[in-house]
Amino acid sequence: MSHTYEAMWEKLNLDLDAHAGLLQVLGKFYGDIYLSQTGRLRGMEYLDFVLSEVHGLRIKELQDAKAQGRKVIGTFCVFVPEEIVLAADAIQVGLCAGAEIGKDAAEKILPRNTCALIKSFVGFKLSRLCPYLESCDLVVGETTCDGKKKAYEIFVDYAPLYVMEIPQMKNACDRDLWRGEVIRFKEKIEELTGNTIAAAKLSQSIRVVNDRRRALQRLNRLRAAVPAPISGRDVLLVNQISFYDDPVRFTENIHKLCDEIEERVNAKQGIAPEGTPRLMLSGCPMAVPNWKLPFVVESSGAVIVGEESCIGTRNTRDLVDENGPSFEAMIDALADRYMRIDCACFTPNAERLDNVVSMAKELQVNGVIHYGLSFCHPYAIEAFKVDKALKEAGVPMLSIETDYSMEDVEQLKTRVEAFVEMIR
Ligand code: BJ8
Secondary structure, eight states, X not given: OOGGGHHHHHHTTOOHHHHHHHHHHHHHHHIIIIITOSSOOTTHHHHHHHHHTTTTHHHHHHHHHHHTTOOEEEESSTTSOHHHHHHTTOEEEEOOOOOSTTHHHHTTTSOTTSOHHHHHHHHHHHHTOOHHHHHOSEEEEESSSHHHHHHHHHHXXXXXXXXXXXXXXXXXXXXXXXHHHHHHHHHHHHHHHOOOOOHHHHHHHHHHHHHXXXXXHHHHHHHTSSSOSSOHHHHHHHHHHTTTSOHHHHHHHHHHXXXXXXXXXXXXXXXXXXXXXXXXXXXXXXOTTOOHHHHHHHTTTOEEEEEESTTTHHHHSOOOOSOOSSHHHHHHHHXXXXXXXXXXXXXXXXXXXXXXXXXXXXXXXXXEEEEEETTOHHHHHHHHHHHHHHHHTTOOEEEEEEOSOSTTHHHHHHHHHHHHHHHO
């Protein structure tokens, strides 16, 4: 990334030396994992460009928007309803939390046995490394897992934070609680932006976010073809970028990418030959630049054809009903759609088991890799039930727990290769 942006980073009070180091590592990592692939689709150039400008052009856009009075809202979870943020003419960005770089700083205030995602967002803040975090007028946390919930109590001393309460169960009273939280969030965003959210604006933003989900659904349908027309790595990148790119521009570009994939599918061309073992990932989200496991899997003779994850179908599967005739009906539709998210933080969480099994069948996978970040109890414990459900459906599963360090790459490779060999 060019040095054109240095003045902007300085103004954001980034630690310029450490930040330069981060960009260098990111560039090298991206080259090795992404640009080294052969037979990539032309449409991926847009994603390469957006990623290459991740701390440049997009941050400049956010700064320009802020100069015009718009607010930037950062999030860590797919429960935060972007529709509300957009309807108040603010911008929502998913905060990455996928790198190890601020770990040492984070471990000074968090226990070492905290999941890497939590350490990452705390570490980024303490080390002044993330221009997104530093651009935020508000960061929205949520009461999902205990680790995040308690880390926010510390994080609030470092960033403007607001926490949404996410219920733990899905009974009628939980849905009522959640609807109340959607309203409370709307009021907070209205207060922050000074904009009252009108029904027409909310209806429009529901369409914008649904359109992005529809584009990602189209991508997921197309990539399910045999042979797989696009690598799992590339689809992961598309999903990751969906969290911070402008939603309308992103949607347009993903449809263009899909048009190209459609041609490939019609010509029966694949990124990997027919017969390559097809795998699905399931579990914890993979935030930028956490590309380790997909890289290991796809360099072990398999292709990833689906992600049952918040950076995957858990975030795109359900649309918000667009036919709400009134503001209240739209709030109901939002509450209902978000309550369908099957995060392992819910108990019980039977929908997730059903979703994993039906996805595995629809995608005709040969196996599933369950991915848990070390010290993530909700997903680690739920892996047992996922395994059982998949076994009953005749689909083999490999459970992997790891973090963001590269130390275990060889060990992971050995385990993944053995699994691929077994299912071949
Ligand atoms: S809806 S998956 S984005 S909470 S990996 S921090 S759960 S200890 S990220 Fe998530 Fe929302 Fe759920 Fe999705 Fe905790 Fe586990 Fe760490 Fe996690």
